[in-house]
Each structure stands twice: as structure tokens, then as C-alpha cells.
Amino acid sequence: MTRHEDMAGRVLAVVVRALPFHRKDWGQAMRAELAAITEGPARRQFVRGCTRAVLLSGTALRTLAGYVGMLVFAAVILRQTADLPSAGVRVEAIGLIAVITVLAWCGRRRGALGPAGIDLVPRLIRLAGYAAVMTTVAVLLTTGTNDPTGWWLAALAVGVYLTGFLRATTQPAADALSLPIAATLTLVGLAVWWVPMLLLIGVRAAPILTFLVACALVPAGTALGSRTGSPIKGTLSGLAAAAVTLLLFFLAAVLTYRLAPGLVPDIAGPGDAGGLTPAAKAETNQIESIDPYVADFLLGAVLSGILTAVSVRRRPGVATGIRRFPGEVYPADR
Template sequence: MRDLPAKVVELVSRLLRGDRREWGAAMTAELAQLSDGPARWRFAVGCAWAVLIAPAHPGGYAPGAAIRVTFVAGVVGCIAATAYVVTTWPHAAGEISGVTAAWFVAALAAYLWIALRPPNALVAHGDAARRGATVGIVLFLVGAIGRSVIDAFVPPDGDLAIGVFLTVIVGGTLLATAFAMSRARQSFGAGVTASLWVALVCSMLAFNADLLAILSGFNLDAHMRHSMPDYYTVVTPDAFMSRHIGEHLATSMDGLRTLPLLALIIGSMGAALGRRWPVARDIG
């Protein structure tokens, strides 16, 4: 039978910074001294809590003011935009499933938690967190500009182009960021951390910018052309919004959880590759 408590301790130990590897070895050694099953599980869960969930040490890295403001303002924006949609178009709430709504609330709570009292798992590798947040901003800008260009020049039936573009730049960025940070720091945890910060920052910016754009009418014309190419010229903007805003809001809500989950998966792959890739060293 697999020793699951040992696997838990082994996994969380891999997420520690390089200067705390001895701590991981000590946890493994202490677990080996325990023979009682419940005691081993209590110890393993305690280790996971200390490494992943517990607040960062007061003297450690914390998100900068810009990230804190972005997350807090983003949460406020998410709530305000959602309230405006369901108030203006009450039937839009029917497009949002209970599961989506629950995930949305959990995601907003997580963003506030990260902004105000970040867990160890996201800030233990401070340099990776900073670089990931920066890449997240760049990814959002590149994605927004690229999508606007495609909307302007690709025919209404060219949704495939948008899908391919976003898949390539998002997936490629998450993989490359995790690989680069893991290889540079020779740390699996650094790679995953960087990838998660890319997704967290990008998804929050994307949710607010996308809803703000469509509610303000900035890119409503493009949405109408791509969503209803056969009826684009006969449907009024008000009728289009009434029919599609609920679905659009639900999709945006899903993005707040989908991108970080993808970052965890793709980032783990990139980090594993980077950790195994030898770092070139100068030969004197």
C-alpha cells in the first residue's frame, strides 16, 4: 500500500525554497519516526498547512502595493459589474449556474486573501512571484491587443482564429514562465509559483476589462458581429445585450477559476521540465 502521508510531505517539500530544503528533510525524517497511521496523517497535514496555507512570515515577501490595489480593486469591480448586469437584465442571473456562482464567490474571496494575507505557497519564492505578476500584466495587454486586431480584421466566422491565438499565447506563456523560473532557480516550486501569479493577475484584469468594454459599448460591435453574423445588421445593441449578457457574464466568471487551474497544470509541467534541464555553467 502506498504511504500517502509520506507522499504528501514529499510533495510539499518540493515547493520549499532552496534555502529551506533542510526543513523538508527534517519533516521527512520526523515523519519516519511515527508509526501510528492517524499520527502520520496529522503530521503530514500540519506540514502541508505550514508550507501551503499558513500566512507568510512577516519578514518575507509580500505582494507590492500595485498588486494589492489591483486585486482589491478587481474584486470590487467584479462585484460592481455583476450587480449592474443582474440589476439591469434580471433574467441574466438565470444563465449563471449555482456551481459557477459558488466558484465565483470562492475566487473573489481567494483574491482578497492573497492581497491582504498571502499564503506561503504563493510568496515563498518572492522573485518568482514578482516576475510572474509582471508577465501576467504583459500577457493581458498582448491578449487584449491581439484580440482587438483579430476582431477588427478577421471575418465574423473567424472565431477559430481568436481561440487559437489565445490558446497559444496563454498556454505558451504559462509553460515558458514556469520552465524559465524553475530552471533558473532549480526549484519546482518557483516555476509553479511564477505560473500561478501569471494566471491570477491576468484573469483578474481580463474579467474587469472584458465586462467594462462590453458594458460601455467599446467593443460591442465586434461581439455582435462574431456572435450573430447572420443577424448582425438587424439586431439592435439593446436586444443583443439582453439576449447574450448573461452568458457572457457566466463565461467571464468561469475564467477566474479556469486560468489559475490551467496554470497549476501547465505550470507543473513546465516546472518539472525546467527542474530537470541542466543549467549552463561557465567553465573557467
């Protein structure tokens, strides 16, 4: 085989890597057919045709867009870390970007975190998970960036959230919980709190309401699961919804108070209480108003970590190779 013929094989090997996991058989078929072609011009023509087919397919374009998005995100965050006042936070932020990159890579490989389910719902939820995580990182880099001893905990929570999103959208986990139920409960829970929060000062003055709303999602999931004959599946879906909703509560509160400072509750007191200047008072009010939602953020990460740990545990003595949640009844068990 000449150098040019071998180059054709290398090019095709790179091209098929753009295919998602569930289309890998197509890539293997291309490589097998190329191996049967011996003429150099024919090999190159075949590779050109395969390249066009792969690059013009929707799955490859989405994969390429994902890679570009991750690169842009990493570049923006790294640029933002250069302006951070704390060297410790800069190191931790760079480490977080590395962790996110590794997790994203694992999400495309067969294993506990990947690949995503073949249906549209898990793919959309995984995409939304990436968006939520990226937004969270951007928010954290402008919140408490002078405290490396606390920032690492927030960075750890981000990693746990992303791991949870990836695990929940794999095929085994998607079979063990209802992603449509979880997504619906998440959106309903966010709307139930956020809309009144925008309109009523009493809701903004009572951050504990977010915890109550998140707790209510669990029995709601159980009830919805019972209607389909799987209360445990519904409960797990409710727990997953609660974890994600707690993250969204945090993001909604932070972004709302930044974009609409007039909605920030007056915690510092009227007038020049405490000797604060108007600017210092506004900053204090915003910080104090956001602090309670940090607890939501961390609690959601703990819940996400627990669900992820449970979902990857195999039931002993089962030879089907299917990852299960405790208590679920499968046809093979009957």
C-alpha cells in the same frame, strides 16, 4: 492612576493599532515608555507626540487609507445591492462583503494570510489584488444579478481569489515564489491577448485564445526560474500568473464590451435574425460574447485555490517554522 492617566494609555493603545505588523515593536516601545511615566501632564504630552509621529508616518497613512477605501467600497456595494431585483443575490452580495472584510482583517494579522511581506513588491501586488477583487465585485453586481443559484459560485470565486492574493503576498509565500516573475508574466500575458483583441475581430471571435495564453505562462515561468536556479519556483510563479491573468481576461472582456459595444462580435446573426429587435440583439451579442470568459474567471479561481492550499501545507519534520512548497530545496536541507 487617575482616570485621565488611564485615558492616555487607552488613546495610545488605539493609535499603535494603526501601525503595520512589521512596526509593532515601535508601538510596544511607546507603550512601555508610557508605563514608566507617572505624571499626568507628561503622559498626555507623550501620547500627543506619539500620535503625531504615528499619523504622520507613511505606513500609518497607508493603513488609514486602506481602511477608508474598504469602508467606501462596502458602502458603495451595499448601496448597489439595494437596487438588485433578486433578494437572493442581495443576501449573497452582503455575505460576500462580510467575507471580504474578514479576509482583509486576517490579512493584517500574523497567520496564513498576513501580514504582507516587508518589501515594496508584495505590498503593491496586494494592493492590486484588492483593486482587482473590488472591480470584480462591481462587475458581478451588474452581470447575471437575477440568478442567485449562479451568483453564489461567482462570489465564492471572488473569495478564493482574494485569499490567493493575500497568501501569495505573505513573507513565507513570497519567499517560495517569485512575485516579480509572476507580475511580469501577468502583464505580458494580458497584453499579448488584450491588444490584439482590441484590434482584430478574429481574436474577439476566438475566446479560446485566452486559455492558450494562460497555459503558455506556466512554461514561461519555468524557463525564467531555471535561469535563476529554481525551476520549481518559476513554475509556481507561472501558475500564479496564469490564475491572475485568467481573472484579468474576464475583467478586460467585460469592461471592453461595455465601454466599446461596437467591438462586440455579431453572434446573434445578421439583420433581424431570430426576430430580435436591435436592442435585444445587441444585448444578446454582449451576453453571448462574455459567457466564454466566465469559464476563465472560474478556472483561475480553481487554480488560485489549489496554489493557496499547497502553499499553506507544511513539510513534516521541519522545525524551522518556514512554510514550504513541495520540491523546494532550502539551505537547511543541504
